[in-house]
Amino acid sequence: MKAQSLVSGFCSNPTTPSIPNTKKTFFQAPTPPSSAYFSQSRKWVSFKIQHSAPKRVWYNKQNGVEEVKDGTSHGNDLENRVRRKKLAVFVSGGGSNFRSIHEASLGGSVHGDIVVLVTNKRGCGGSVYARDNGIPVVLFPKTKDEPDGLAPNDLVAELRKFEVDFVLLAGYLKLIPVELIRAYPRSILNIHPSLLPAFGGKGYYGMKVHKAVIASGARYSGPTIHFVDEHYDTGRILAQSVVPVLAKDTAEELAARVLQEEHRLYVEVTKAVCEERIIWREDGVPLIQNKENPSEYR
Numbered sequence: 001m002k003a004q005s006l007v008s009g010f011c012s013n014p015t016t017p018s019i020p021n022t023k024k025t026f027f028q029a030p031t032p033p034s035s036a037y038f039s040q041s042r043k044w045v046s047f048k049i050q051h052s053a054p055k056r057v058w059y060n061k062q063n064g065v066e067e068v069k070d071g072t073s074h075g076n077d078l079e080n081r082v083r084r085k086k087l088a089v090f091v092s093g094g095g096s097n098f099r100s101i102h103e104a105s106l107g108g109s110v111h112g113d114i115v116v117l118v119t120n121k122r123g124c125g126g127s128v129y130a131r132d133n134g135i136p137v138v139l140f141p142k143t144k145d146e147p148d149g150l151a152p153n154d155l156v157a158e159l160r161k162f163e164v165d166f167v168l169l170a171g172y173l174k175l176i177p178v179e180l181i182r183a184y185p186r187s188i189l190n191i192h193p194s195l196l197p198a199f200g201g202k203g204y205y206g207m208k209v210h211k212a213v214i215a216s217g218a219r220y221s222g223p224t225i226h227f228v229d230e231h232y233d234t235g236r237i238l239a240q241s242v243v244p245v246l247a248k249d250t251a252e253e254l255a256a257r258v259l260q261e262e263h264r265l266y267v268e269v270t271k272a273v274c275e276e277r278i279i280w281r282e283d284g285v286p287l288i289q290n291k292e293n294p295s296e297y298r
Contacts, residue, residue, distance in 0.1 A: 085112035085165040085274040090172035091119050095126025097170035097191060100263040101270050102133065110267065112274035116162045118155070120146060120174045136162070141174060152177035159183075166273055169228065170266070173205060178230055186280075188228040189273070191266050193258050195240055196224040200233030210251040210258070221245050221254060223262040225269045227286065238278070238286050241265045 087105075089098045098117070104110040117130040118138045130137050138158055142149035150158060156179055159167070169176070169190040181188060192200055194209050199221075204212065213221045222243040227235040241261050245254060269288075272278060277289040279297060287297040 082111065082274075082276050086115045086163050087112050087270070087274075088116045088118060088159055088162065088164040088167045089114055089126075090167065090169045090176075091117065091124065091126035092121055092173040093124050093126065093171050095124070095129055095170060096259065097262055097266050098126050098168075099129055100267055101168065101170070102129075102135075104267045104270070110270050110274055112165075112270065115164065116159070118172070120149070120172070122146065126171075141177075152179040156180055156183045167228075168266070168270065176228055181228060181230055186227060186286075189225055189238065189269065190228050190233075190235070191262055192224045192226065192233055193221075193255070193262065194224065195220065195222050195242070196226060196233055196237060200224075202232045204233070207251055207255060210255045213245060214249060214251055214254060219245055221258055223258055223265050225265060236284060236286050239265060239269050239288065 087101070089095075089101065091098050095117075098114070101110060102114050105113055114135055116136045116138055117126060118140050119127050120140060120143070121127065122137065122139055127137050138155070139146050139149040140155045142151060155177070159180075160183075164184075165187065167180070167184055167188040169188065171191075176188065192204075192209075193206075194200060194204070194213060198218070199209050199212050199216075210221070220242050222241045224237055225239045226233070226237045229235040241264070243254075243258050243261050272288045272291075275291065277291060279287050279289055281287060290296040290298065
């Protein structure tokens with residue numbers, strides 16, 4: 001699938017800010033030192049996404065959309081008056097990253113709400129969790145096994161109905177249609193269980209990634225969060241976090257350690273996205289603005 005500690009965010013049809021090219025490589029260890037940040041001049045333009053006021057409206061089951069009768073509304077905006085963002089999460093399995101982000105949202109640390117879950121498997125663990133928590137479930141794509149699934153253009157229309165700002169892929173194993181990528185430029189993120197560009201691309205997913213890492217003799221692995229383009233795992237990298245590969249690791253042991261770091265990293269990146277702290281360098285590299293010191297980026 002196309003998809004490390006903080007990252008960037010954009011909504012549909014954004015005005016793209018930029019800052020000077022600093023020619024640095026960015027990745028973060030699990031406990032980043034202060035040197036993980038570097039100073040930049042303030043040659044950038046922040047942007048605000050303009051949308052209509054949030055509406056707490058849920059949709060009836062139609063064309064693959066399941067009914068949800070009520071939802072949870074949150075209180076005040078952040079002190080800087082950034083509008084609370086609406087998120088769509090895509091899953092194919094248990095959805096542990098989805099759960100981590102949802103729990104952070106409910107706890108108030110993420111300035112956004114998951115308003116819809118998209119899945120290709122109506123019975124997967126992520127779908128069950130969504131229904132149990134009052135989150136609408138949309139099926140995509142339409143297949144022989146899921147005849148109620150949506151077509152690509154219908155999926156885009158459905159996300160528009162929910163006024164989705166950002167799409168977060170969290171273990172979704174189907175190809176993202178070009179219609180969605182074009183409808184949400186620089187607004188779709190994916191998490192991959194290796195340090196891209198290593199061990200990425202078509203066929204590298206799940207346990208296959210961890211087995212390949214161990215077989216290669218690599219001493220480090222870890223999750224990457226990147227923007228999604230029309231190819232597998234080739235979009236611009238937003239964040240990474242390093243996990244050591246131990247001498248006697250099995251693929252399962254490494255996978256468990258990387259997954260734990262995924263949960264932390266994806267929440268941190270989602271925070272930055274919802275707080276509009278993503279800045280694009282002149283050469284197209286996305287950076288995360290330091291919340292405490294806006295003149296610093298990572």
